Amino acid sequence: MIEYFRTIYRVSKALLQGMAVTGSWLFKPAVTVQFPAEKLTPPERFRGALTFDKETCTACNLCIKACPTACITLEPAADPVTQKRIAKVSWYQIDFGKCNYCRLCEEACPTKPVKSVRHTHQYEWGMAERGEMFVKWKRGSPDPAGKA
Ligand code: SF4
Ligand code: SF4
Incomplete structure (x- = not known):
């Protein structure tokens, strides 16, 4: 009998503790972002698409040597x-x-003032096929769409 009331006490206490947490958030402003209608500004060092x-x-x-996953070829x-051989690329490819997204390639890149390979704030892109994950920049050709 005592165990029965102990269980009721334990469950009621846990229930009230849970409701107290819920109640403490009830009157705070909502933090949900209605993506894609609303968007947060990524922090300055955000690592989006390269x-x-x-x-x-x-x-x-140097970027190839720094890359831990061997996903860069040129x-x-x-x-x-x-x-x-001249100090220019014929083509450059990243296997996304x-x-x-570790940024080691960008850190290794010696070009100044802007790194030749660098992260952008672009995070809204996806690929449906494995082949689309190979993104290639070619001298004399337009840059791949949506990767700037
Ligand atoms: S961010 Fe750069 S170094 Fe890191 S895995 Fe991707 S391509 Fe390689
Ligand atoms: S200049 Fe930068 S992007 Fe080009 S090969 Fe060197 S490290 Fe890679």
């Missing part, structure tokens, strides 16, 4: 006359299926 600037990249390979450009 973008790449094929005009300033020197094909130094081909250096060659001088059309001498066929010798393997990228973990």
